[in-house]
Amino acid sequence: MVLAVFVVRAMSPAFVDEQLSDFSLPDRVQDTLTLAISVIIESVPFVFLGILLSAVVQVWLPHGVLARHLPRNPILRRASISLLGMFFPVCECGNVPLARGFMVGGFTVSESITFLLAAPILNPITIITTHQAFGWDGHILVARLLGGFLIANVVGWLFSKHPNPQSLLTSRFAAACMLGSTSGHDHAHNRESRFSRTTEIFIRETSVIMPALFIGSAVAALTQVFVPRSVLLALGSNPVWSVLAMMALAFIVAVCSNVDAFFVLSFGSTFLPGGIVAFLVFGALIDVKMLALMRTTFTSRTLLQITVVVGLMSAALGLLVNYVA
Amino acid sequence: MLPDRKTNAALRYWAERWQGVLLSLVVVVATLWLGLSGQLGLYIHPRYFVFTMAMAVIGLVLVAAGFARRRTFEVERTGPVETTLTGVGVVLLLVMGVAMVIVPPTTLSSATATQREVNSGGLGTDDDAEQAATLIGTGDFEQLSVREWVSLLAQSSDPAFYSDKTAQVIGFVTPDAQDPENVFYVARFVVTCCAVDAQPIGVPVYLSGWQAEYEVDDWVQVTGRFDLSVSAAASDPLAITPVEILVVDQPNDPYVY
Structure with missing residues (x-):
């Protein structure tokens, strides 16, 4: 099977042939495809890495070991969890399978949400690239780190008040979590080799994450091809609109948090710093592709609530930077 | 038209057992082929070439293990409506997967x-x-x-x-x-x-x-x-x-x- 797909790829046309141009796709269709493929090729390595780390948490580490070594006070506990990204720099797409692994491995729903929202910003790669792009100029790096930390913990705290956290999850994933919490004692499972269980996790996680990634990439690509960007760029110098426009741009561009600083740097001359900060905070946590990925785990209602709170807090942060800093 | 029970079970099994592995295979093959033919730059920045290729090789090992796995694989039972939606998704994803493997890579256009x-x-x-x-x-x-x-x-x-x-x-x-x-x-x-x-x-x-x-x-x-x-x-x-x-x-x- 593996060979067959390689052969098909090798036999298919390698370049757009001028003489065969009758067969070529219309520009916009071709560009949509190019954009979607580029998001997929960019994200999949991180997804694989996230799934492997998730398997490490579920299969190779003793059950619940991570959860046991964290502080017991819920606020301190979530604060520590929001720093876990420093040890798992897997970018936002890889964080989804990892957060799922954490939940199966004993984290509560609100703790996983905190991790999911903090890790894309509070991780070494994002910090280095943001520093490379902006240095200490205009407090952008500091605002991004503090903002990310604050938002993740506030959202985590809000969801920790939920009377029935399991209802925040899709029924399918809630069932998988129940299975995970008992599997530590399951003798049938213990007889299976760790590698075999890793393979099973790979099969199950890719069956959920890959379709979401494909759909998310297709939506991101379609939005980019059909929504003119000039509409957003015209709003750059207004303190309020620059923030909202950059958040909208972050939502549709769906660039990884590891490198979004380089991308947004090129808009530095057009947009006020508050807009840049809002882009760097909101875009790292929420965008079209991430919503599709997170929908594998959380209900639409939960995602809407997360998006609204993160959006409001990012906008407030951006406005604060524009008006105060 | 909603699927009967047998189709329902088959589709569910396909979606959970094979879909992820196959889509991963498509991406891994596309990535390795682009990398080996020097065209990966049409899609991503060169600073990611090494990481992307390394993860594609690891992905290939996992995909091969996924195909080779013979253990019984339990799937969830779902209603016919959800399965129909899954079916539509499967077709859509297959089209995207096939496109990824057969359409020649190219740059963005002036559009x-x-x-x-x-x-x-x-x-x-x-x-x-x-x-x-x-x-x-x-x-x-x-x-x-x-x-x-x-x-x-x-x-x-x-x-x-x-x-x-x-x-x-x-x-x-x-x-x-x-x-x-x-x-x-x-x-x-x-x-x-x-x-x-x-x-x-x-x-x-x-x-x-x-x-x-x-x-x-x-x-x-x-x-x-x-x-x-x-x-x-x-x-x-x-x-x-x-x-x-x-x-x-x-x-x-x-x-x-």
Whole structure:
């Protein structure tokens, strides 16, 4: 099977042939495809890495070991969890399978949400690239780190008040979590080799994450091809609109948090710093592709609530930077 | 029409047991093939090449293990409506998967350049300005690429500064938004992460009725000097008055980083 797909790829046309141009796709269709493929090729390595780390948490580490070594006070506990990204720099797409692994491995729903929202910003790669792009100029790096930390913990705290956290999850994933919490004692499972269980996790996680990634990439690509960007760029110098426009741009561009600083740097001359900060905070946590990925785990209602709170807090942060800093 | 029980179970099994592995296989094959044929740069920034290829190899091992696994695989039971939706998803994903393997890789076209507005972003860093200043100092102006000219033009639109400097730039043809009849850009995409964030940049060229000789998306090498644009409507005050325009092949690395 593996060979067959390689052969098909090798036999298919390698370049757009001028003489065969009758067969070529219309520009916009071709560009949509190019954009979607580029998001997929960019994200999949991180997804694989996230799934492997998730398997490490579920299969190779003793059950619940991570959860046991964290502080017991819920606020301190979530604060520590929001720093876990420093040890798992897997970018936002890889964080989804990892957060799922954490939940199966004993984290509560609100703790996983905190991790999911903090890790894309509070991780070494994002910090280095943001520093490379902006240095200490205009407090952008500091605002991004503090903002990310604050938002993740506030959202985590809000969801920790939920009377029935399991209802925040899709029924399918809630069932998988129940299975995970008992599997530590399951003798049938213990007889299976760790590698075999890793393979099973790979099969199950890719069956959920890959379709979401494909759909998310297709939506991101379609939005980019059909929504003119000039509409957003015209709003750059207004303190309020620059923030909202950059958040909208972050939502549709769906660039990884590891490198979004380089991308947004090129808009530095057009947009006020508050807009840049809002882009760097909101875009790292929420965008079209991430919503599709997170929908594998959380209900639409939960995602809407997360998006609204993160959006409001990012906008407030951006406005604060524009008006105060 | 909703699926019967047998189809329902089969579809569910396919979606949970095989879909993820197959989609991963498609991505791994596409990535490895692009990497080996030197075309990965059409989609992502070179700084990710090593990581992406390494993860693709690891992914290939996992995919092979996924195919080889013989243990019984339990799947969830779902209602017919949900399974129908899954079925639609499976078909859609198969189409995307097949497209990923058989459609020839290519660069973004000027349709995207127009949509993203040429020179609206993608530049403006100090590095670009420094690089351009250094190259200007050498006096060998034909070494300056689209990127450097664009960053110079952003700093100064004084025609006197450009009067003794001949530019020679390579890029694809995309029409000016304001005066598409008389002005086109020699454009390139700047990529920071992957093609999704590609920002078009370009230098304007004034040539009345250029469409008669060149097509949008043609790759061209334009030689000439900057002067006040004859076009009153054009987006930029300056434009190259071309001495020579050659149609060239698309370069191996069409994007600039």
